Amino acid sequence: MKVLIIGTGYVGTTTALLFCEMGHDVTGLDLDESKLSMLKSGKLPFYEPGIEDLLKKHLNNGTITFTNNVQTAVKENDVIYICVGTPESKDGSADLSYVKSVAESIGRYINRYKLIVTKSTVPVGTAKQVTQWILASQIKSIPFEVASNPEFLREGSALQDALHPDRVILGTSSHKATLLLKELYKNLTCPLIETSPSAAEMIKYAANSFLALKISYINELGRLCDKLGIDINEVSKGMGLDHRIGNSFLEAGIGYGGSCFPKDVNALIQIANTYQSDLSILNTATQVNQTQPLYFFEKIKENTGDLNHKKVAVLGLSFKPHTDDVRETRSLFIIDYLKKAGAQVHTHDPIVNISLESTVQNATIEETVRDAEAVIICTDWPQYKEADWNDLKDMMKQAVIFDGRNMLDRDKMRSMGYKYYGVGR
Template sequence: MSILVVGTGYVGTTTALVLAELGWRVTGLDTDDSKIKLLQQGSLPFYEDGLEALLKKHLQSGNIRFTTKTVKAIEQSDLIFICVGTPSQQDGSADLRYVKQVAMDIGRHMNGYKLIVNKSTVPVGTQEKVTRWVLEAQTRTHPFDVASNPEFLREGKALPDAMYPDRVVIGASSDHAAKLLKALYQSLKCPVVITTPKTAELIKYAANAFLATKVSYINELAKLCDKLGINVKEVAQGIGLDPRIGSSFLQAGIGYGGSCFPKDVSALLQTANEHDTELRLLEQVISINRAQHQHLLHKARQRLGTLVHKKIAVLGLAFKPDTDDIREAPAVNIIKSLLDEKAIVSVHDPVAKLPPELVHVSVTPCNTPEQALYGADAVFICTEWKSYQHIDWERIKRYMNDPNIFDGRNMLDARLMAAIGFHYQGIGYQC
């Protein structure tokens, strides 16, 4: 099979490289000429551990190539993955304009049977829309199938997640499409769920919404732990050992972010609204998450009295470690709140860059955490980068104006920090 991946963002590039690693010949297509040139040179337009080495490997092997030539790419491909963005609209629904554009392009330029696969995260019923858009755009009648094959990639862990997945979900209306996709993944050792396209589309949203619910649940418990003087880490360990619950996504903190959870929970709610169904639990999940970063700010106000003219060091911009993604990152909201309160902010992140909306006279991006911490009245830890555990905190304490640590990810040892002489507070976690 000749495989085309349309869209060379995070999902598209990862999908293309993993398929190349599985032995298939893959073409990556994008309308962004600068992005394609970067990929052709062996560089990624985003940060993801392990992917750049894989890119260089398969550019050299010839298993992967990148192009901006839409017509030729479609004509030469048998299987086409749609991996374009589906950003949130103002009402929370997914914007399918890019999916529609790809479907129309395929319809106009197809020259024989094509299996079209939605890899983008899309609302229930999108497979039917893509089928209609392809038919509307066809100038000559050619057979095709449209299937759903959602991704379950964690940013920062995309490569192991793709090479050693928990499951592969295939939503197909025809046996032929299901068999083709099953053959594509035949070398992967994991369960394969073959179902309808609508079910596959809902599985993706339901999975992310459930994980977001676990995060908001433990964050709510953390607030109670703060009041009761209980360590939320021990609570999470105690309940996480129950196999019906599991330990993943039970790490209390300042809330979830990124390109998936916020967007997907909102889109699922919008789908429910369109079908006159209330998902009240998910409404609360969103509400809890939106307010969670304020819990850390409240702790700082209680300790410092006022944040006006206080120098606050923010360690971590990305919404999670091992990625440069700052979309919906709690750190961004915290910095905005600090600026509203007239604080002076210094920021460090190993890979993520300060977004344009945070370029401000009172915000200083720093090359090292030590530079950010110098003269600070407090430090907010917003991303649990491992390198922050290895800071020489005992030495750094001498260079801070006031040794306060507000750990939004509960990553440091509370007792050790207190022994060094810091005032340390986490989220539902203190010594």
């Protein structure tokens, strides 16, 4: 099958390479010339483990090509995937301007029956809206269908999630469209869930919001455990072994960030508001997440005293390990609080390289913690777990660690002579 992927970010590129692996011929379409140039040369414009090797493989095989020619790409492919961004608007709703632009282009250039599939995370009812945009842009009436096939890719493990999904949601309005999508995914062994397009759109928002809810719940319990002298890690383990709950997303920390959870939760709340339906649980989860970095910073202040002119080392800038994404990352909130308190902030991240005003980003962990009066872990990169903390202690001015991800062995760190503070520990 000939598949067109419109939008070559991490979702679009990963989806394109999945279809290549399943034997389809794929075209990646993007208007960003610099991004296309990188992809054509086998380089990724973002960091995602494993994707670059697969990209080079399929470039060499000729099963994937990249172009900026919208007209030719639309005409030559049978199935068209919309994988463009849906950023958050000022009111919290999803901005569909990129989706609309793509739909209008499809309408102008469609030359025979096409199945158009939204992979982007979009509000309920978008499939119907895309249909209307395409119809309004058609020069002459040509049949097509619009389906919803939401993505469930985790940044940092997108390739494995694509190749070995828990499920694939097929939101269609006809038997023909369902058969086409089943043919597209025929080599996967996971359940293929058939729904309406609107249900598929809701499933995506509902799933991400539920995971965000679990994170905020365990973080709020962590605050209580701090007051009760209980280790939240023990609580999480005891809860997570219950198969009805599960241990995923039950790690207390400084909150969730990234390109999905904050945006998707706000979008679902906005959808509910539009229909006068109150999602009070999600509103509270959002409030907990927004205040969690400040809660942790207050703990830092309480145990370090005046931070003015003190060197503080912040380890981890990305919102999670194995990605270079810093959107809504909790570390930037922590850094902002530190700077306002007058601290001299030095940062380190294995992948992210950004310039932050009045901060220093060091090349090594050793340089970052040297002469520091406190170390704050904001991202649970394995490099920090594997670091020689015994040696690092001798480089620090004060052996104090604030573990914002509860990733280190508390008792081991204290046995080395560290003052160790976690979340709910």
